Amino acid sequence: MSGDTDSGLSAYLAEVAAGKPVPGGGSVAAVVGALAAALGEMVANLTLGREKYVNVEASLRPLRDRLTALRTSLLDAAAADESAYQSYRDATGLPSTSDREKAVRTDAMQQALITATDVPLGVARSARDVAEILQSVAREGNPHVRSDAALGALLAEAALRGALLNVRGNAAMLTDRELSVTYLTDADRLEEAGREAAQRAYRTAMDASEEGRFR
């Protein structure tokens, strides 16, 4: 990697490590989902345009493009997670002397919590989508780099589980119980479907992988 890339990565890691709540797990889960998408794209890009794999060209190209879009939206979600947290902090700072002020503050905090639940829910959905696409990439992609697809599957699963930790934590604090239950039900469904897809993608990659990049 280039020096600039290295220092950008290094700066992000230092920001995560620092004693502030953001960027924290919500942001990191999104970044890990983006890394999973990027590994899938790499496998597709090392397959497309090669004579030997011409028969998968038509099916693989749109999957690669979808992974590129997912990578972008996951990186955007990492930033959105930080904004959502800031909105909540801002809401807690509102005046709370009169009953009217207290009601406004409580409402603002609950609205911010809804956003702070929606963002990781979107990350979890994207991670599930990445896992689903990786199944096809692992099956059709260049076998020399299928271990990269396998790592992509492991990372999609970790990103999904990490995002759902935040969905569940934040949804549990909503005073609207009906909305809270809806989020928790969504989380359970996504976890089941996403982990199954990721584990299938991993097995497909491991079964299919011949040789490594060093041949």
Next chain:
Amino acid sequence: MSGDTDSGLSAYLAEVAAGKPVPGGGSVAAVVGALAAALGEMVANLTLGREKYVNVEASLRPLRDRLTALRTSLLDAAAADESAYQSYRDATGLPSTSDREKAVRTDAMQQALITATDVPLGVARSARDVAEILQSVAREGNPHVRSDAALGALLAEAALRGALLNVRGNAAMLTDRELSVTYLTDADRLEEAGREAAQRAYRTAMDASEEGRFR
């Protein structure tokens, strides 16, 4: 995160996604291990120096410092993985007309493969170390951010497994069978110990976690 950090992260993701074998899974596994260490540091940094957690101060501080060192060495390993691949590519490009040249080339390729196995083996060891430290951080750290320790554990496990994919793939190509078996045995041991530590850290974090960062 700052604009510079965002563009550095974005540039790294684009480099992974591109149709070149590096940075690939070896580099990404190291970066994910560094993210796991950074999350552990964050939990420690949100615990240290607070009156409420003064009783864990002495045990937590050296663990935090160890995670900082692991984060640095994991990020270095991401770059070293790329260099190792380049050395192998360079070796394959050596002349191979005479028997003498062929022998020199084969030897250079095998030497490069050894480095390309040592680097991910080091990443796997560091990921196991991060997982072991996260057990204590999850137990002693600020309970408001223990879900971040839980994600750290998931990422340490994924980083370990990802690095071992490369150890096994490269070790299998060594002509020195004894050395190859040594690497594979090391990989099996590391996988067992590291995954057990990571799963224990995850369970500890989940059992201990009260409340989220939004309280």
